[in-house]
Amino acid sequence: MIINNITAIFQKELRGYFTSPLAYLVAGFFWLLTGFFFVYLLLGQEGIIAEVSRIERLGQPVNADVAYNFLLSYLGLMSGLIIFIVPILSMNLYAEERQFKTIELLATSPITNWVVAVGKLLGVVCFFTFMMFPVLIYEAIAFSNANPPINLTVPLLAHLGLILLAAAILSLGMFISSLTNSTIFAAIITFIAIVFLWYLDGLGTAISATISPQLGAAISYLSLLKHYDNFIKGIFDTGGIVVFFSYIFLGIFLTANSIEILRFKR
Helix, strand or coil: CCCHHHHHHHHHHHHHHCCCHHHHHHHHHHHHHHHEEEEEHHHCCCHHHHHHHHHCCCCCCCCCCCHHHHHHHHHHHHHHHHHHHHHHHHHHHHHHHHHCCCHHHHHHHCHHHHHHHHHHHHHHHHHHHHHHHHHHHHHHHHCCCCCCCCCCCCHHHHHHHHHHHHHHHHHHHHHHHHHCCHHHHHHHHHEEEEEEHHHHCCCHHHHHHHHCHHHHHHHHHCCCCHHHHHHHCCCCHHHHHHHHHHHHHHHHHHHHHHHHHHHHHH
């Protein structure tokens, strides 16, 4: 019964994204920017291929792994883009329900809040994964011509990290969306919260140097950027998986309890 309810919520949310003009606008903007960054980093005047050509014209050997360096640069830029794009996807998860008064139906329905939250999160994560398909296609075309060929483990781990990062942000954005009926306000607060979590590594380094190395290390460990960087380098970071799933679980937990408070009031 629980699986059936999650599946029903998931399908409803996914259909909502595929019929939403805003979702297609966000996807189009995402594809436009990722395509621009891809072409600029690969084929631009200061891109990877131009840099390699300059080195070869000087008669010097190319010692760098070109495909690997391109992947690091590209996914590093994409992570910054996600900070802006993902809050827009999560802002409607509950704020729109509040705006149209349908959240009261969710709060008083026999379906548990956990089931609703998990189904909604799965729907938006699935739509984000769909947004990644064109990116994967032109990455595959570029890497198929790499010499030496790139180790497939590296891009697989990198994109796993990207999806886990997006899921963590979406989960926290879902909680913030459950607190307000303003979608714009939900997106702004989600963006601010993610920027703070993004740069915990720098804050931890500063605390390590001034206050306590142990406290600084603990704060740095919670940084989304720190663990995402490990994944795009091709490092299977079990600690990063734990941190990402902790953020995902935290968002679901806070969302379920936020709706439970509303259920109690009703």
